[in-house]
Amino acid sequence: MMYATPLRRTLTALTATTLLAGGLLLGQTVTAPTATAAGKKIVCNVDKMRQDSHALRAKADKLQHLGATAEARKARGQADALDRRIRSCIDADDNHKPWN
Incomplete structure (x- = not known):
């Protein structure tokens, strides 16, 4: 009779442990509930969001002109985030x- 070496x-x-843990993680991922907005219908007012984005960019330009670069960068970041939300909407x- 041949015995398995300690390395084997x-x-x-x-x-076996890796496969078991991977299966457990996969099972949790499959059975996890999908993200919803608390059952509410999400409404995007694109025109209003575009106005807000334009206002933030104008504010950033004004701040940049006044020399407040950190605040201008923050305002531009907020406008970029708003633009990404507009695109996703x-x-x-x-x-x-x-039909789904």
Whole structure:
């Protein structure tokens, strides 16, 4: 009768543990609830959001002209985030599948 070497036993145990942990994580991912907005319908007012973005960019330009670069960078970052939300709202409207 041939016995497994300690290295082979270790590798087998490590492989089994890895597969078990991976399966557990995969199972949690599959059964996790999807993110929703607390059951509320999300409404994007794109025109208002664009006005806010434009106002933030104008504020950033004014701050930059006055020499407040850190505040201008923050205002531009907020405007960029708002622009990303606008794009995601438009993409969600374009890719909406009412038959699902």
